[in-house]
Amino acid sequence: MACEKKSVSNFTVRVGLVLFAGCILALISLGTMFRHNAVPLQTLSLLFSVGSASSVMWGEERIGSHHSGRNEGPVLCDFSSSRSDVCELKGDVRVLPNATIVHHHPLARRRSWRMKPHARKNDRHALARVTEVTVASSHAADHPAPRCTTNHTAPAVVFSAGGYAGNMFHDLTDVLVPLFITTRRFGGDVHLLVSDAQPWWLDRFRPLLRRLSFHDVVDMGRGAGAGGRGVLCYPHVVLGLEFHKEMSVDAARTAGGYSMADFARLARRSYGLARDTAIRLRGRGDGGRRPRLLLISRKSTRAFTNAGAIARAATALGYEVVVSEPSRQHAAALASFARLVNSCDVLVGVHGAGLANLVFLPAGAVVVQVVPLGGLDAMAAEDFGAPARDAGLRYVHYAIAVAESTLAGRYPRDHRVLRDPAAVRRDGWAALREAYLVGQNVTLDVHRFEGALRRAMELLR
Structure with missing residues (x-):
């Protein structure tokens, strides 16, 4: 009986090793297939979806803040803040009216992720009123992609005015002050792409928005520009707003040392x-x-x-x-x-x-x-x-x-x-x-x- 058990045991081990080796070969083959065969960008969000952005880190592409003024990579994301996630995309960036961003750059890795671009990221009640944006990034610019309706040379900032809109404190601390922090470095030559903005909200803060950007605000919830819905193309897009502290600016984290006093002066x-x-x-x-x-x-x-x-x-x-x-x-x-x-x-x-x-x-x-x-x-x-x-x-x-x-x-x-x-x-x-x-x-x-x-x-x- 002992010899029979040992024989069966050896046989089981051999079968297990064969199956294990087969699994390894299958995984290698599958990886090779994905590596050498083009994947349509429309399917990237299904193949490479990683859930909410707060769970994603990409090693050398993680950044701490923008105060250094250096931003050389094609995809740079900071998910470390408890209040806001910010990603920067450089290359061929196409903003679709269905809250999707398609990004091409020769050095970019193929991936996709989702973000809610609002500076109250751990508040589920606020985020229930914020549109989620899907980003599909790839190094291959020859994949099928929506044709550009309008090409721009200036960068763009994509953000949401949802959350607790209509409360003056939240309008400032969650949207307008972070927008000031994020756009200041562009000196006004930046496009503002906003979602979840009620018409009265845009009218109420239009004087301030005009000081932040030389260009007309694009209301993504009502089509891209006067011509209706379209695909807007940019060389540089910032998704999300940088947050420092409640209704204020940390001058030590800014290029040039601008402060909340500068924001107040801008408001006046x-x-x-x-x-x-x-x-x-x-x-x-x-x-x-x-x-x-x-x-x-x-x-x-x-x-x-x-x-x-x-x-x-x-x-x-x-x-x-x-x-x-x-x-x-x-x-x-x-x-x-x-x-x-x-x-x-x-x-x-x-x-x-x-x-x-x-x-x-x-x-x-x-x-x-x-x-x-x-x-x-x-x-x-x-x-x-x-x-x-x-x-x-x-x-x-x-x-x-x-x-x-x-x-x-x-x-x-x-x-x-x-x-x-x-x-x-x-x-x-x-x-x-x-x-x-x-x-x-x-x-x-x-x-x-x-x-x-x-x-x-x-x-x-």
Whole structure:
């Protein structure tokens, strides 16, 4: 029996070796076939698809950032950022109206991948409103490819204005500031190819987009150019937008050291705003000039319930006070509100999208951010405090007391919403949003808040 088992075992081993060798030969033959036989570009996305771009790295073709100014390879991608993926394609690049890019270059390897060109790549809710782009890259320029409808010599940037469009903060931090970072090196001679852009969004920001590019914006969702849908051909395409930090620019990562102050200056120029610098107070010899203060009054959540009392207190301290709320969507409304903001020296508002209008303030003005209950200080400082300073503004951070929150009237004093915001935050973003961002208004203690108003006045001296 032992000899029979050993014989069977040897036979099994021999059969296994034969089968293994056969598999190896089959794989080599298959590889040779793909290597020596042309594959139509239309099938590349099926043969070489690798899923989302965040999972792809190509060794020497991975880049860290563009600040070095050197970009020699035909395909250069950076997927290391937690907020955005960026790929650069050089050679014969054809942008199809069905969200497909076909790339030919003698040195390119044959591959394909998919990307959502929006600077909020790990936010599934935002990306649900972003069109995915498929890229097929190959070294062989003689494969069948769509014929060019229009040939361009300037480069192009492909991006999405989807996500949370219509929220001024997200319009800036997810799209416009990253677009500024990405396009600055081209000096205006670059085509902007945008998807998921509503007509009102393009109208609203057209003055700024015109400053970023000499050329008409191409709305990829409504055809390529005035002639309708077509294939646009470029020698260089950037897919995706470079992101540095919330609503700001890291000057150390840019060629030439441009900054958020440069973006703010561009925003003021775009909307024809008159004031570049805020008032400078020098004591009693100011000739009766009063600094102008804009109090952003929200009508829904995180609203001031005593805006009138705040305005009277500010007036008593020597401010000329304007109370207003930014209007959404309409281009004329944004231009009008930008002029109002630019006419002011101090901007006061509860943490929220309205504070994003700080980009229209004259340099040296003061932003006073009122931070509601909920342990939101770090987020508030990141979203608006740092961008304000980066834009050449002064910043005052006012964290409200429990008694200044309308939540104090909704919950008993020992409720965890009031007592332990950190515990609520541990329940996740949805719990935090519901408790503190949606369900809370602010009734400022005017006497306590006078300290912040006096500090803002001091910063204008």
